[in-house]
Amino acid sequence: MLAIEGLTRRFGEFVAVDGVDLEIPAGQMVGVIGRSGAGKSTLIRTVNGLERPTRGTVTVDGVEITALDAARLRVERRKIGMIFQHFNLVSSRTVFDNVALPLEFAGVDRKAIAATVEPLLELVGLSDKRARHPVELSGGQKQRVGIARALATRPKVLLSDEATSALDPETTRSILALLRQVNRELGVTILLITHEMEVVKEICDRVGVIDAGRIIEEGPTYDVITRPSTATARSFLGTLTGRALPAGLAERLLPSREGASRAVLRLLFTGDLAEEPTIARLSRRFGTDVAILQAQVDEIAGRPFGSITVALDAAHADGEGLDAFLAEAGVAVERIGHVA
Numbered sequence: 001m002l003a004i005e006g007l008t009r010r011f012g013e014f015v016a017v018d019g020v021d022l023e024i025p026a027g028q029m030v031g032v033i034g035r036s037g038a039g040k041s042t043l044i045r046t047v048n049g050l051e052r053p054t055r056g057t058v059t060v061d062g063v064e065i066t067a068l069d070a071a072r073l074r075v076e077r078r079k080i081g082m083i084f085q086h087f088n089l090v091s092s093r094t095v096f097d098n099v100a101l102p103l104e105f106a107g108v109d110r111k112a113i114a115a116t117v118e119p120l121l122e123l124v125g126l127s128d129k130r131a132r133h134p135v136e137l138s139g140g141q142k143q144r145v146g147i148a149r150a151l152a153t154r155p156k157v158l159l160s161d162e163a164t165s166a167l168d169p170e171t172t173r174s175i176l177a178l179l180r181q182v183n184r185e186l187g188v189t190i191l192l193i194t195h196e197m198e199v200v201k202e203i204c205d206r207v208g209v210i211d212a213g214r215i216i217e218e219g220p221t222y223d224v225i226t227r228p229s230t231a232t233a234r235s236f237l238g239t240l241t242g243r244a245l246p247a248g249l250a251e252r253l254l255p256s257r258e259g260a261s262r263a264v265l266r267l268l269f270t271g272d273l274a275e276e277p278t279i280a281r282l283s284r285r286f287g288t289d290v291a292i293l294q295a296q297v298d299e300i301a302g303r304p305f306g307s308i309t310v311a312l313d314a315a316h317a318d319g320e321g322l323d324a325f326l327a328e329a330g331v332a333v334e335r336i337g338h339v340a
Helices: 040-047 070-079 095-105 110-123 139-151 169-186 197-203 221-226 231-241 247-252 271-275 278-286 314-318 320-329
Strands: 002-011 014-024 029-033 055-060 080-083 157-161 189-194 206-211 214-220 262-270 290-300 303-313 332-339
Touching: 002 040, 014 029, 014 040, 014 206, 014 214, 029 040, 029 169, 029 197, 040 055, 040 157, 040 189, 070 080, 080 139, 095 110, 095 139, 110 139, 110 169, 139 169, 157 169, 169 189, 169 197, 189 197, 197 221, 206 221, 206 231, 214 221, 214 231, 221 231, 221 262, 221 290, 221 303, 262 278, 262 290, 262 314, 278 290, 278 303, 278 320, 303 314, 314 320, 320 332
Parallel strands: 029 189, 029 206, 080 157, 157 189
Antiparallel strands: 002 014, 002 055, 206 214, 262 303, 262 332, 290 303
């Protein structure tokens, strides 16, 4: 549904997007996550034609957006809905009229507009607010209006530019649930740009990590979050998966066993293994105490994942038997260092 190939956007000497390749199958929800300044917003503005790329192509539903003139781009852009971070509602118009706005621009008659807008207001749960103005709405309600407006032209692709970053956690969850509903019921392909890791973990089928304008990792959400392959991604996603060490422990960590009596290991549990009593079995098997320094069990993309940082006697940790035991249990291990 959406193919981005070799996409580059320069502003003078500054390269905001640098050779991005990304394919999004029809009906999927894909997130691009990165820190502020990584190039996320420039990428999404290039996808919908608000920015012209310096190099590369964007193809939506078989049409190369980047090759169109202004007139044809306006027509094709109706296939692409856009949800903005700060809602961008017209304060003088009612909820109904805000949703109807793109249809009015397209020259749709009033009767057809009503037939489109009313079901959308029901979908986003705002039928009873149709005559209200934006000033009378909460932040979550304003974003629901923005989502309904983005769907008014029946787009095949929906772009979300930090759509939940201005909302509180509870409202964010309700908006994410609505986006998943839109994806499943209407079959709309969704590309989310965000710096919020919880957003990606909650609803995305696939995720790409962007850094300095480049996609440095991309794949199924569960795989990228639980097994990041680059140092940047591990650092960025660390708080989500329990990889970020407590500051006190990080300060005490030593690179080698010299002068230390305990080894620090991070044990990673995926799937059903996240619910197994592996630590208790390890302690019994080797007859050693195991101190749990940090632990997190969570659900990512609908699948359980656990990360436990432990300290145990260095002699047991360095022995051959431990690795064999963990491999047999299906647990991945990362050797972090040693502590006194």
